[in-house]
Amino acid sequence: MKKLYLILILLCFILIGSFLRFFQFTINPPSLNIDEVSIGYSAFSILKTGKDENGVFMPMFFASTGDYKNPVLIYSIVPSIALFGLNEFSVRLSTALVGVLSIPVIYMLVVVLIGSQRIALFSSLILALSPWHIFYSRYASDSLMATFITMIGVYSLLRLIKKNGYVWVIVSPFMLALPMYTYHSQRLFIIMFLTTLFFTNYRLFKKKKLFYSLVLFVILTIPLVLFSIVGNAGKRATMVFLSQDIEYTRNIILDHLVRGVSLDGFMNLLLKPLTIFSHENFLLFLFWLKRYLSYFQPDFLFFSGLNMTQNVTAGIGVLYFFEFPWLVLGLYRLIKEKIPCKWLIFLWILLGIFPASLANNQQSSVRTLLILPALILIIALGLDLFIQLILKIKQNFLRVSVFLMYSCFVLLTFLQTYLVFSIHFPLQKSEAFMYGTKESVLYALENKEKYREIVFDPYRGIDAQNIVNIPHMYILFYSKYDPLKYQTERKQFGSEYFSFDKFTIRPIDLRGDISKKNTLFIGSPWSLPEKDLNQKSIIKRIYLLNGSLALLIVSL
Amino acid sequence: MKKNLLTKNYVIFPVIFCVHTLIISLVLSVIYPIKYSPHPLFYFELVNISFTVPFWQTLVYSYMNILLLWLISKNILKGTWRYLPALIYAMCLWPSYMTSANSFYVYLTTILLIMYYGVVNLKNNNYKKGIFFTSIGMVLSIYSSILVAFLLIIQVLLALFLKIFSFKQIKIVLIISTLLIFPLFVAAYLNWVGFKNVLNYEVRLFSNSGELHSVNLLRAESSKQGMILASKISENKYIYFSKYLIYKISENLSPVNFFVPKDKLLSFSFNSPIYLVFLVPFVVGLYFSLTSVSLVRYLGTLSVLIIPSLLAEKIVDSNRLIIIFPLIVLIITYGFMKISEIKFKFLTFFIYLTFFLLILEIFVSFFDIKSREFYRYRRIMGASTTIDRQ
Numbered sequence: 001m002k003k004l005y006l007i008l009i010l011l012c013f014i015l016i017g018s019f020l021r022f023f024q025f026t027i028n029p030p031s032l033n034i035d036e037v038s039i040g041y042s043a044f045s046i047l048k049t050g051k052d053e054n055g056v057f058m059p060m061f062f063a064s065t066g067d068y069k070n071p072v073l074i075y076s077i078v079p080s081i082a083l084f085g086l087n088e089f090s091v092r093l094s095t096a097l098v099g100v101l102s103i104p105v106i107y108m109l110v111v112v113l114i115g116s117q118r119i120a121l122f123s124s125l126i127l128a129l130s131p132w133h134i135f136y137s138r139y140a141s142d143s144l145m146a147t148f149i150t151m152i153g154v155y156s157l158l159r160l161i162k163k164n165g166y167v168w169v170i171v172s173p174f175m176l177a178l179p180m181y182t183y184h185s186q187r188l189f190i191i192m193f194l195t196t197l198f199f200t201n202y203r204l205f206k207k208k209k210l211f212y213s214l215v216l217f218v219i220l221t222i223p224l225v226l227f228s229i230v231g232n233a234g235k236r237a238t239m240v241f242l243s244q245d246i247e248y249t250r251n252i253i254l255d256h257l258v259r260g261v262s263l264d265g266f267m268n269l270l271l272k273p274l275t276i277f278s279h280e281n282f283l284l285f286l287f288w289l290k291r292y293l294s295y296f297q298p299d300f301l302f303f304s305g306l307n308m309t310q311n312v313t314a315g316i317g318v319l320y321f322f323e324f325p326w327l328v329l330g331l332y333r334l335i336k337e338k339i340p341c342k343w344l345i346f347l348w349i350l351l352g353i354f355p356a357s358l359a360n361n362q363q364s365s366v367r368t369l370l371i372l373p374a375l376i377l378i379i380a381l382g383l384d385l386f387i388q389l390i391l392k393i394k395q396n397f398l399r400v401s402v403f404l405m406y407s408c409f410v411l412l413t414f415l416q417t418y419l420v421f422s423i424h425f426p427l428q429k430s431e432a433f434m435y436g437t438k439e440s441v442l443y444a445l446e447n448k449e450k451y452r453e454i455v456f457d458p459y460r461g462i463d464a465q466n467i468v469n470i471p472h473m474y475i476l477f478y479s480k481y482d483p484l485k486y487q488t489e490r491k492q493f494g495s496e497y498f499s500f501d502k503f504t505i506r507p508i509d510l511r512g513d514i515s516k517k518n519t520l521f522i523g524s525p526w527s528l529p530e531k532d533l534n535q536k537s538i539i540k541r542i543y544l545l546n547g548s549l550a551l552l553i554v555s556l
Numbered sequence: 557m558k559k560n561l562l563t564k565n566y567v568i569f570p571v572i573f574c575v576h577t578l579i580i581s582l583v584l585s586v587i588y589p590i591k592y593s594p595h596p597l598f599y600f601e602l603v604n605i606s607f608t609v610p611f612w613q614t615l616v617y618s619y620m621n622i623l624l625l626w627l628i629s630k631n632i633l634k635g636t637w638r639y640l641p642a643l644i645y646a647m648c649l650w651p652s653y654m655t656s657a658n659s660f661y662v663y664l665t666t667i668l669l670i671m672y673y674g675v676v677n678l679k680n681n682n683y684k685k686g687i688f689f690t691s692i693g694m695v696l697s698i699y700s701s702i703l704v705a706f707l708l709i710i711q712v713l714l715a716l717f718l719k720i721f722s723f724k725q726i727k728i729v730l731i732i733s734t735l736l737i738f739p740l741f742v743a744a745y746l747n748w749v750g751f752k753n754v755l756n757y758e759v760r761l762f763s764n765s766g767e768l769h770s771v772n773l774l775r776a777e778s779s780k781q782g783m784i785l786a787s788k789i790s791e792n793k794y795i796y797f798s799k800y801l802i803y804k805i806s807e808n809l810s811p812v813n814f815f816v817p818k819d820k821l822l823s824f825s826f827n828s829p830i831y832l833v834f835l836v837p838f839v840v841g842l843y844f845s846l847t848s849v850s851l852v853r854y855l856g857t858l859s860v861l862i863i864p865s866l867l868a869e870k871i872v873d874s875n876r877l878i879i880i881f882p883l884i885v886l887i888i889t890y891g892f893m894k895i896s897e898i899k900f901k902f903l904t905f906f907i908y909l910t911f912f913l914l915i916l917e918i919f920v921s922f923f924d925i926k927s928r929e930f931y932r933y934r935r936i937m938g939a940s941t942t943i944d945r946q
Contacts, residue, residue: 251826251932282920289832290816297813298806303799311770313800321802335843415790423781424774546777 009121014103017128021099021137026088029139030426030545031433034470036140037477038064040091043077045483053476055487060181060227065470067239072149072182073142086480091140098148099137103128105148106373109155112162113341113377122380123373131417132318132365132372135306143369146183149175150190151373154348158341160213161204169209173217180224184237185355185367187224192351200343242288245360252283292357300363301327307365308425316420318365318372322410323379329389330382339381348374427546431462434469436542436550440522441474443540443553447520448502451555457508457523458496462548465526472498472505514556521554528552568639572622576646580618582922583649583656586929590822592875593942595660599699602743602750611658617666618655622646624669625882631676633889640889645882649921650829653821654878657943661864661878664704667696668861668879678725691732698737703758703864703876710860718853760869761804762797771796807871808862811838814884819874822943824936825929827921829874829881833913834888836906841891858883 032040042062045053052062062069073094080090103124110120127133136144153175160168176194179186194217198205205211228237242248294300298317305318319327334342352371356364390406393399430436444454456471476486492499497506508527513519520539521528530538533554540553594608609617622642629638645651654662671693678686697704712730715721744751762768771793778787807813815828815835830838845851861883864876895906937943 252928282916283826283924286828286832286917286920290828293812293816293832293835296810297816298810299803302806303803311767311773313767313796313803314770314774321799412790412795415786416795419774419778419783419786419790423777423783427777 006117006121010104010107010124013121013124013128014100017103018100020128020134021096025092025096025138028422028426029433030430031435031438032088032091032474032477033139033433034065034473035069036091037473038062038470039069039074039077039140040081040086041473041476041481041483042069042074043081043091044086044477044480045487046074047078047081048483049487051483051487053483053486060223065473070142070182070184072178073140073145076145077140086477092138095140095144096137098145099133102133102137102144102148102151105151105155106376109151109158109373110377110380112155112158113344114339119377119380119384122383123376126323126376126379126383127372129320130372130376131306131316131320131421132369134421135308136366136369141366141369142183143185143366146179146186147370147372149179149182150186150370153179153190154344154373160210166209169213170216173213173220177217177220177224180221183370184240185352185370187228188355188358189352189370192354193347196347196351197344240359240361242291242358242360243284245287245291245362247362248284248287248360252280252287288357291362292353294363295353295357295368297363300365305363305365308420308429310428314420314424316417318368319375319379320410320413320417322406322413323382326379326382326386327375328382329385330378330380333381333385334378345374345377430545431460431467431548431550434467434474435544437469437471437474438478439542440540440551440553441471441478444475444503444520444522445479451502451520452518453504453516454502454520455504455506455508455513455522457521457527458505459507459527460524460550461526462544462550465524470505471522472500472503475503516556519556521556522551523554524551525549528554569623569626572639572642572646573619575643576619576622576652579647579649579652580615580655582925583652586925587653587656587822587933589941590933590937591658591942592660593944597700598702598705598754599740599743601754602740602747604747604750609658609660609663614655614658614662617663618651620666621651621662621669621882624666624673625885628669628673628676628882629886629889631680632886633893637889637893640892641882641885644834644885644888647918648830648881648885649825649827649925650821650874650878650881653825653829654875657822659875659878660701661875664697664701665879665882667693667700668704669693669882671697672882674729678721678729687728687732690726690729691736694729694733695736698733699740701758701864702754703867706867707860707863710863711857714857714860718857720853720857759867761801761867764869767796767800768793801866804866804871805862808865808877809859811835811842813872814838817872817874819870819872821874822933824932825925826932827924827929830884830888831914831917831921833910833917836910837891837895838884838888839891840894841887841889844894845887845890 042052042064045051046058051057052059052064054063056063060071062071062074076094077091080093084090084093106127107120107124110123111117133144153172156168156172156175159165160172176190180190194214198214205214299305299312300317301319302317302321302324304312304315306316309315333339334345349371352374353368356367359367361367390399390402393402440456444456448454456469456475458469458471459465459467460469461467475481486500489500497504499505508521508523510528510532513521530552533552534556537554537556538552539555541549542551542553544550591611596606596608600607622645625645626638626642629641633641651662651665671690674686674689674691674693676686677683678690680686694708697708712726715726716723771791774791774796775787778784778791815830815832815838817829821827821829845855858880861880862877864879865873868876895903
């Protein structure tokens, strides 16, 4: 009977989680972003030809637009594209599904970790309602998928340690290696996590099954290591490394301004050897430390971590603000009480932030998503203690008052979050999801025959022309361009120039382009200023959801 | 024993002062003549006398802070630990930057430390000394800054509410202080417009027009989508500004923010106000402080020192927040004390590691200041040599 209740409650959480992840997920986020169309078309290409759009057969890493995408999400999308065709629904389906499946998985993980079904239920409820998890479940996100597989990996590892079953000898290394092929952060995290576990519990690995499992894991990761060293997968790591950070280059490298320290006379002789400390690498270490610590700042955790609005105070953090006391209580409990595997939970968080802190973005919620299960567990522990504390209040009136007041606070936060998700985020961030590109591409495809050439400007932006788009991927995606034809046809490449079929992707320069007849130009008002255009030549204006003019379709 | 202690002081203090002088000289050699815009004292502003704290006095106050920290530590810490707060204060970049830029809040820190020195004496039943220093500190603080006047009112109320003091214990201090600030009341009454101007200039918590615009934007967006009621409930200006206030409080109290600040020192520096090495002892000290009921009371009362920064326009104002620095230094020292109590091999390793990292961080920071800081200043501030105190 008790088990039935448990299943019913969990089912209820899954239903709530499903609704929050699937409701209008094809139109909110408001458009497919650059990564989603690339992933979608790569999967479509694999489905039709077994090769990616660059003609590589079943690649381990997808060169895509030069960013070497991880394979798991792309391959996971193939079945949904086969079933439902190449569209928004198919591309986002697998992530949303994984988002929902994470709810029972965290339940299982927490039960194995600390052995409490109540805490496990709290964890699954918190995950079902987590704005961080919901946000990344609603669009194709390899980070979310990697987090899901990591949870299964840790679960299977714990099962292997505790139960020592034969199934886990194979499942565990497979599920721990798979996230490394799914998302970049997990590569570093899993290695560090397992290495720390190995050195702190080396006696465990004397068990034969665990040792075999470890060997299998090493074998499974060899292709990844080789590809990172010999192949091009390592290129991305260099591209996004901390030393490329704008704040670092501005404050440390200081461009051409200064190199070294100037000292005079005797001081020169005395201190010159010490000038080595002015070297950038020392400061890179301190800069990294600052970046690492910035993930513990309240603005990231509770106010604006998800970056869904333009204003910090109007935004939402990766956690709800009402979870703050639960987080504090959970931490207190984790430190004070004898909770099994508590060092594993700390380790998960401390090491989970490490990969993100090495990247060139400030407070990236996508790169740190992998710490969410551990954070949720701490919050669940805190919630449990919080309920106990409320129940301990002897005066009925006070107890009910505290409960009602906190409930109001929770409801108010939910209402705010709902408004941010449903209204403010699409309006304020539609440009980040390349809103308008689909509309412009559909117009171009409908009227393709009327023009000799269709020129897309890859640069756009409202405040400045600072966003780089990849319109050719949108063209391929929305035209369902035959992958075989695309792989084999002649394409022209150049500096800031790419052309196939009738389509050309290059910056528009009105001074030279104004004489080009029978050509369709699609670009932002920065490259096609209305004041310089004949009004009759403007065929269509495409606006962002907040009413700002995003793109112009022009025939000169 | 007494002779030994004296000898110790003779040795240790010149060393500590030398460290502080060295760092201030280094910062000055790079940033001179960059200064905060002059900050008139509250009373002098009311009586229309142009008086600001000159640079040489700020320098003296900075050394006085070290001495006062030692005097306070002597009463609350044991053994050689009592020298550590003064040493940490002397070697950290935060007070050195503020002193070099002639920050008014260095002076305020001195006055507040005088008051807290009196409070410590009061708690140790040293009434005469306690009453004298507490009253002097309190009165001078209120004469100097309206923000500190708010702060002290809240602190006194909290101290009474949390039973740190009984009313009887501080009755004389309150009477003396009230009598001595009477001229200030008169000055404020006679120059009511001046008083309001000072208040408006100092309290800028809600003067950020961008924040107000955000509320209106949210309301407009929600209304367009037909969510008028939901928006009225959850996006009204009261809720929004409460959220903004909580946001500011959390950012000002966040331990990370003392080490990785939102607001750069003097608005351009790249260096941490407090060496990052001290983060671990700070967290340990904070944790153990929070587990002791009596220490939580003190911590709660002293945490209102963030009020001046809270009332600033910036989210965190490192200039105004310097007055909380002595408290952070004491927490770091407490953390070191607690770590030293761990009977574990890890301790030796931790001490060596901390020492090594501290030396490394000091060298890296010094050479960074020497080689880059001026260029950062020039890029951000241009030709101006005055930093707006807001």
